[in-house]
Amino acid sequence: MQSTANVFPSNARRALADERLQSVLGMVDGFNGKRARAVDRLPEFEMLRDQARDIKNHTLQHLDHYLERFETRVTEAGGQVHWCRTAEEARQAVLGICRAVGATTVTKGKSMVTEEIALNRFLEQNGLVPVETDLGEYIIQLRQEAPSHIIAPAVHLSARDVEQTFRSHHGDLPDDRPLTEARDLVNEARTMLRQRFLEADVGITGANFLIAETGSTVIVTNEGNGDLTQVLPRVHVVVASLEKVVPTLEDATTILRLLARSATGQEFSTYTTFSTGPRRAGDADGPEAFHVVLLDNGRSALLGTELQEVLRCIRCGACMNHCPIYSNLGGHAYGWVYPGPIGAVLTPALLGVAEAHHLPNASTFCGRCESVCPMRIPLPRLMRHFRERAFRERLPPAQARWALRAWAWVTRRPRLYRLATGVAIGALGWLGRRRGRFRRFPMAGGWTAYRDLPAPQGETFMARWHRERGHDRRA
Amino acid sequence: MTGARDQMLGSIRAALGRGPLDPSAQAACDERLTMHRRNLVPARGRLDMAALVDGFTANAIEQAATVERLAGPEGIPAAVADFLARHNLPAAIRVAPDPALAGVSWSDRPTVTVSQGSARDSDTTGVTAAFAGVAETGTLVLTSGPAQPTTLNFLPENHVVVLWSEQIVGAYEDAWDRLRAHGVAIGTAAAGMPRTVNFITGPSRTGDIEQKIQLGAHGPRRLHILLVESDPDGALG
Numbered sequence: 086m087q088s089t090a091n092v093f094p095s096n097a098r099r100a101l102a103d104e105r106l107q108s109v110l111g112m113v114d115g116f117n118g119k120r121a122r123a124v125d126r127l128p129e130f131e132m133l134r135d136q137a138r139d140i141k142n143h144t145l146q147h148l149d150h151y152l153e154r155f156e157t158r159v160t161e162a163g164g165q166v167h168w169c170r171t172a173e174e175a176r177q178a179v180l181g182i183c184r185a186v187g188a189t190t191v192t193k194g195k196s197m198v199t200e201e202i203a204l205n206r207f208l209e210q211n212g213l214v215p216v217e218t219d220l221g222e223y224i225i226q227l228r229q230e231a232p233s234h235i236i237a238p239a240v241h242l243s244a245r246d247v248e249q250t251f252r253s254h255h256g257d258l259p260d261d262r263p264l265t266e267a268r269d270l271v272n273e274a275r276t277m278l279r280q281r282f283l284e285a286d287v288g289i290t291g292a293n294f295l296i297a298e299t300g301s302t303v304i305v306t307n308e309g310n311g312d313l314t315q316v317l318p319r320v321h322v323v324v325a326s327l328e329k330v331v332p333t334l335e336d337a338t339t340i341l342r343l344l345a346r347s348a349t350g351q352e353f354s355t356y357t358t359f360s361t362g363p364r365r366a367g368d369a370d371g372p373e374a375f376h377v378v379l380l381d382n383g384r385s386a387l388l389g390t391e392l393q394e395v396l397r398c399i400r401c402g403a404c405m406n407h408c409p410i411y412s413n414l415g416g417h418a419y420g421w422v423y424p425g426p427i428g429a430v431l432t433p434a435l436l437g438v439a440e441a442h443h444l445p446n447a448s449t450f451c452g453r454c455e456s457v458c459p460m461r462i463p464l465p466r467l468m469r470h471f472r473e474r475a476f477r478e479r480l481p482p483a484q485a486r487w488a489l490r491a492w493a494w495v496t497r498r499p500r501l502y503r504l505a506t507g508v509a510i511g512a513l514g515w516l517g518r519r520r521g522r523f524r525r526f527p528m529a530g531g532w533t534a535y536r537d538l539p540a541p542q543g544e545t546f547m548a549r550w551h552r553e554r555g556h557d558r559r560a
Numbered sequence: 561m562t563g564a565r566d567q568m569l570g571s572i573r574a575a576l577g578r579g580p581l582d583p584s585a586q587a588a589c590d591e592r593l594t595m596h597r598r599n600l601v602p603a604r605g606r607l608d609m610a611a612l613v614d615g616f617t618a619n620a621i622e623q624a625a626t627v628e629r630l631a632g633p634e635g636i637p638a639a640v641a642d643f644l645a646r647h648n649l650p651a652a653i654r655v656a657p658d659p660a661l662a663g664v665s666w667s668d669r670p671t672v673t674v675s676q677g678s679a680r681d682s683d684t685t686g687v688t689a690a691f692a693g694v695a696e697t698g699t700l701v702l703t704s705g706p707a708q709p710t711t712l713n714f715l716p717e718n719h720v721v722v723l724w725s726e727q728i729v730g731a732y733e734d735a736w737d738r739l740r741a742h743g744v745a746i747g748t749a750a751a752g753m754p755r756t757v758n759f760i761t762g763p764s765r766t767g768d769i770e771q772k773i774q775l776g777a778h779g780p781r782r783l784h785i786l787l788v789e790s791d792p793d794g795a796l797g
């Protein structure tokens with residue numbers, strides 16, 4: 086997918102000014118309440134987070150070994166692993182598999198990695214018909230949009246929007262059919278996609294896990310579309326990035342206990358499916374061939390660095406659900422496949438800091454993302470890592486860099502800092518004494534455009550701390 | 561693509577600042593792969609059998625499945641016929657040719673048309689047998705095989721699953737152990753893994769439109785579990 090992360094500020098302004106988008110975002114009550122309840126109901130949740138982190142850390146430390154073992158098991162079960170360094174190699178591998186069986190229609194389960202490698206467009210250019218079957222993905226495929234959330238791709242659309250999309254694309258259906266309720270929309274998509282499932286030659290899914298012990302790939306869904314995608318066609322292709330591997334079924338199970346609870350607040354997703362090789366001799370159904378396209382695309386270079394931690398991500402979406410910036414912008418403003426806090430780290434990690442240096446600034450550093458991340462990824466710290474790198478590489482505008490440098494110079498000199506802030510706060514308190522706030526403020530017009538700046542009360546925090554603590558001691 | 565494979569493994573090792581793992585580290589990893597050590601198993605999956613059966617039932621119902629408890633397998637044909645009638649469904653079922661269902665005397669309900677095999681587009685109700693039921697979340701475990709078509713779990717709009725009470729376990733890990741033991745018994749490859757293992761928790765659903773949950777997105781709209789008291793003699797099937 087073509088990135089527009091480098092124009093994030095204008096993307097963000099556009100998102101804020103988009104009334105349709107803002108009304109949909111305002112309507113979303115989100116998964117957060119459900120997540121909190123699900124977490125409360127599992128007393129072991131915090132310990133499971135620690136174990137999940139440790140499982141992934143161990144796996145990443147021995148990634149080469151577990152990938153080799155995974156490949157051995159896939160091969161034993163009659164499947165094939167395709168090692169792909171780049172998006173281009175992965176696209177070619179998928180195309181090669183499709184061509185070899187003379188495929189025309191290709192059904193797809195939801196997969197962020199296939200968004201990352203822009204697989205659909207490539208297959209279309211090569212004469213194939215890729216059909217997204219997850220409801221959200223199907224909707225945005227019709228609209229030729231990108232997903233705006235990693236687990237709820239059409240969360241930026243209202244039922245009205247979906248109705249309009251279906252009316253304009255499902256031209257064969259009667260115009261006067263009822264289509265206002267979510268129920269009607271789901272049923273219509275179900276009917277439209279049924280035939281596609283049955284006629285597909287190849288089914289492509291992603292993977293939530295790869296299991297080294299057994300050579301299994303795992304998908305987690307609620308709709309059942311991923312299962313129809315992989316059980317009906319002759320060929321099942323799994324596209325997965327290399328950090329998805331875990332050692333054993335037990336390890337996957339531990340992380341699965343966190344995934345649905347963190348993502349949607351469900352106790353467990355409806356369908357968790359473990360696929361191992363093609364159908365066995367005598368099996369009643371299932372694909373005749375099984376391929377795993379294993380993608381690196383810049384991930385191996387993150388190992389051994391501070392950024393290795395981001396490879397623990399299980400793409401649950403909790404960080405974006407809890408992010409005040411994401412909640413106000415939606416996902417498209419981030420400009421690439423992965424929005425929200427995980428995107429603010431993963432995008433510069435994979436596309437480079439020159440392309441994506443704005444994204445790590447899309448944070449208030451409130452820390453909610455880290456506090457809910459089931460894999461305990463220190464997202465704010467990793468964003469800070471990229472802010473520092475952007476500064477070193479002189480990516481922010483000269484004015485901002487100069488201001489930061491001046492700020493750093495002052496803050497490293499405590500006496501000067503105290504004096505300067507004391508004077509400034511005193512002056513501001515005096516200037517704002519009548520109204521108690523400022524409507525406009527020099528050099529902070531962007532900030533005061535949306536709110537007033539409260540006038541300080543004439544004293545710095547440090548000064549007050551000293552005064553009150555001193556007072557306490559005397560008491 | 562050997563070149564790409566070696567380069568990917570090479571860049572992983574280079575980034576980790578080492579060559580291939582030394583033999584002792586390899587052995588430690590391989591031991592982990594064969595020992596099936598459990599991580600923390602939540603307390604709710606470690607209860608006595610009666611509590612597990614109750615927990616399974618309550619959790620499955622919470623996930624929008626329906627559960628009907630039967631004293632014995634003789635009750636299955638009537639329960640299925642009642643289910644069809646209750647929901648006004650065509651009186652035809654597609655049944656897995658599973659030995660576990662071989663003893664069910666469908667002829668007790670001659671009004672229901674019974675056929676066996678993989679699911680076809682026209683089938684409205686599928687009937688299958690489970691491999692296990694996991695109490696901690698009310699999850700069914702179904703496995704594929706010559707007599708266990710996976711399509712029956714997804715294609716028909718209604719899914720009836722027969723689960724014997726002795727098949728209920730506490731945690732997912734218990735189901736893995738049973739599956740491994742079963743694999744050894746029948747001598748399958750890949751550590752006992754059949755082509756497909758489905759963990760199924762309630763009927764199909766989606767929240768993709770305004771995050772309102774709708775049942776029956778692509779898979780079954782209804783999931784009806786017939787929880788049968790285990791046959792003490794194991795006479796069935």
Ligand code: SF4
Nearest residue numbers: 398399401402404458
């Ligand atoms: S970073 Fe953490 S919270 Fe965000 S998607 Fe990944 S695992 Fe979930």
